Amino acid sequence: MMRPLVLDAAMGTRLIARGLDLTRDDPSLWNLDRPEAVAEIHRLDLDAGADAITTNTxxxxxxxxxRYGRAGDVVAINRQAASIARTLAxxxxxxxxxxxxxxxxxxxxxxxxxxxxxxxxxxxLLETNATAEPIGGRLRRLHAAVGLPMIVTFALVADDDPLPGLDFDPDEVGLRAIGWNCIPPDRAVTLPGRLRRPVDVPLVLRPSGGAWEAEVPRLLDRGVRYFGGCCGTTEADVGALRRAIGPRRSASESG
Structure with missing residues (x-):
C-alpha cells in the first residue's frame, strides 16, 4: 500500500500576504517578477515537512x-516556476x-x-476542476504530450456523487490519484466516505483553511494518501499534517 504523502499549502494567499494585488497581477507572474517570494514559500513548506511542493502556475x-499582457512569457514563467521548485525540492x-x-x-x-x-x-496536478466536466479526453491529450503521471482534484462537488464517473482506465492516462481541493474542511473530510463506486487509485484531499488533522487516521482507512492544503492554508497546516501522519521518510527509505 502506498505510504501517505504530505503536500504543500496555498501559494496564492501567502503571496497576497506579501503584497500581491490580484486586481493588477497574477500569482504566476511572480515566478519572474518576485522569484524570491515564491522560493520562500516553497522553503517554508519543505521545512514544515512537505513531501511534495506544487509549482506556482x-x-x-x-x-x-x-489578460495581463504577458502571454509571451508563458514558457519562461512555467519553466522558472518548475526550476524554483525543483531546486528547492x-x-x-x-x-x-x-x-x-x-x-x-x-x-x-x-x-x-x-x-x-x-x-x-x-x-x-490538474486542480480545482468541476465534477460536471468530463476529464478523460483532457488527461489522454496531456499524458500523450508529456508522458507524466497525473493527479486530478475537483472543487465543485455534485450532490449525487462526490467524484465523476471515470470513463477510462487510470493506467491509460497515467492517473495516480484523484480527489478534492478548495472545499471547506468540514465538508471535505466527508467526501471519501460518500463514494458510490470504487476508485482504483489513491485519494487526494486539499481542503481550504481550518484544522482537520485529527481526521487523518479515519481518512487513511478510506483510501486518502495525499494530504495538503488549499486557499488560506499555510506552512503551519503542513506541519500539523506532518505530525499527524508521522516523520517524513526519504525516497530511499520508502522504496
Missing amino acids: FGANRKWLA GPDRIVLGCIGPTAPGTEDELEQARALADEGVDAL
Missing part, C-alpha cells in the same frame, strides 16, 4: 496571461506541476504542460 497559460522531494482549469483541453494547456515537463516536474 495555476493560471500560467497563454490565454490567461494575455532536491532529489528527495516531489515536484507537482500545477495546471488550473483556465484553459482546459486546449493547445494553451498543452503548451503549459510541455514547459513544466521540460523543466523536470515529477507529475502534473
Whole structure:
C-alpha cells in the first residue's frame, strides 16, 4: 500500500500576504517578477515537512496571461516556476506541476504542460476542476504530450456523487490519484466516505483553511494518501499534517 504523502499549502494567499494585488497581477507572474517570494514559500513548506511542493502556475497559460499582457512569457514563467521548485525540492522531494482549469483541453494547456515537463516536474496536478466536466479526453491529450503521471482534484462537488464517473482506465492516462481541493474542511473530510463506486487509485484531499488533522487516521482507512492544503492554508497546516501522519521518510527509505 502506498505510504501517505504530505503536500504543500496555498501559494496564492501567502503571496497576497506579501503584497500581491490580484486586481493588477497574477500569482504566476511572480515566478519572474518576485522569484524570491515564491522560493520562500516553497522553503517554508519543505521545512514544515512537505513531501511534495506544487509549482506556482495555476493560471500560467497563454490565454490567461494575455489578460495581463504577458502571454509571451508563458514558457519562461512555467519553466522558472518548475526550476524554483525543483531546486528547492532536491532529489528527495516531489515536484507537482500545477495546471488550473483556465484553459482546459486546449493547445494553451498543452503548451503549459510541455514547459513544466521540460523543466523536470515529477507529475502534473490538474486542480480545482468541476465534477460536471468530463476529464478523460483532457488527461489522454496531456499524458500523450508529456508522458507524466497525473493527479486530478475537483472543487465543485455534485450532490449525487462526490467524484465523476471515470470513463477510462487510470493506467491509460497515467492517473495516480484523484480527489478534492478548495472545499471547506468540514465538508471535505466527508467526501471519501460518500463514494458510490470504487476508485482504483489513491485519494487526494486539499481542503481550504481550518484544522482537520485529527481526521487523518479515519481518512487513511478510506483510501486518502495525499494530504495538503488549499486557499488560506499555510506552512503551519503542513506541519500539523506532518505530525499527524508521522516523520517524513526519504525516497530511499520508502522504496
